[in-house]
Amino acid sequence: MNARDRDDEGRARNARPRDGLGRPLPYGAQGVERQPEGVVRSPGETVAQAQRLLDAGMPFHAHEVFEDAWKSGPGAEAPLWRALAQLAVGLTHAARGNAVGGARLLRRGALALAGLDEAGAAPGTPYGMDLAGLVRWARELAGRVEAGAAVDAATEAPRLTGGPGRA
Template sequence: MRDRDEAGRPRNARPRDEYGRPLPRGAEGVPRVPDDYAPGPEEALEQARSLLADGRPFHAHEVLEARWKTGPDEERELWQGLAQICVGLTHLQRGNLSGAAALLTRGSARLGAYGSTRPFGLDLRALAVQADAITTAIDEGDADAGTAISAVRALLTPAAS
């Protein structure tokens, strides 16, 4: 049975390990992103970078997902694309290569739709190209989760103004 709030929406009450895998109820997991978390854009990017630095792309995805769900509608595709790339990294980290490739491809397509714009100082074109390069490495049997996570983390740093 899935945990639900008073409105019947699913909630993520089960503990998770550092890779985002669900643990048995009552087990001690790593700290989670609260269901009511509503970060601003800079906070979301900072938290996502920090979590990626710790090798926790699933948790970075949760932060980016919180922003996509609570931010303005016109930013939805941006945050959803970033979150999908982090979920792709999660699948890569867990060894689910087909899932990784699918999510990286979806995230890249969402970011690619922004063209050369740089919302919040992010080079979305470079992020999309990096996601595609990771997908190519997966297809060639040469993908390394740690290297991929580091590369995406570096590109989540806004360019200096």
Template sequence: MSQDARDRREDGRPEQARPRDRTGRPLPYGTDDVPLAEDHEPGSVEEALLLGVALWNDERFFEAHECLEHVWHAAPDVDRDFWQGVIQVAVAGVHLQRDNLDGAMALFTRAAQRLSGYPDVHRGVDVEQLRTACHGAVAALSDAGAVIEVGFPEFPAMDGGPWFTPDAGALQPPDRPTPLPDAPVWLATGRAREPRRRD
């Protein structure tokens, strides 16, 4: 397919318009006989977070990770590894759904490493539960002699649920919704560093 024939957004940037299954795999145009991934357009970072959690709990991990990326892109420096670790757990769920056990193990390992620098509870998330789930999944996936059954946890929200703040020092969510950034904070502020891989 020539570059001119590629699917494009209104602003001219490339975008995949083919339908995707619930695990994010592209399908032939016109496919409608399988559950498809839906596009979600949250109005704020907080809405993206709540939607990502709901999709995670419905085991729609591909869609959950897409929503949670809005949170990661808006996060202050001190929380970027945290939200990236959360997203990596969701992406590990996608790999499990695709029967890519090596990919799932790699993502669970990276997520546990990213989350290791945060307290047991952070931004309304039970980080300790998430780390424990990652370590348990890696152990199960590493045991080549066992039948692999990795139980995927519901999103580990504490009472009051997960919350986002653009203020690194905040101890509670902001009073007003946080607008979705047009670009990740690290890019919008002109930092010359490359984004870290998440999957």
């Protein structure tokens, strides 16, 4: 590691360990293994990996998986993956106790997903995901967060595929 946490190409890389919600820990502390960046996955692999991380109470790490899909996939799908990343970051902020940021990102992601569904850009259940259910989940959670509810990331994690669960 160099003094400024930069990779060989000069891009910032924070080498500090992080907890399950992505918060930096002191150097030398035992953290949660970070998601590798720039991984190209199929849409199904993206959904499955993100769901595993959400279920484990690690929405920050799930957001990184969605971000990889957003940046490496077809441009037409970028709004879908970006909206899902916003939901994951919203859950992250809510679980960290940042009610304003959490609610704002949950609502922003919900609005984007609802717009995609209404426009037919990502109709109903792309890759088995229940967009309407995710929109409902995000709006309901945003309301509870704004009302002061404490959030446990694993307990509140949505079911992306609309199977049994919270979305």
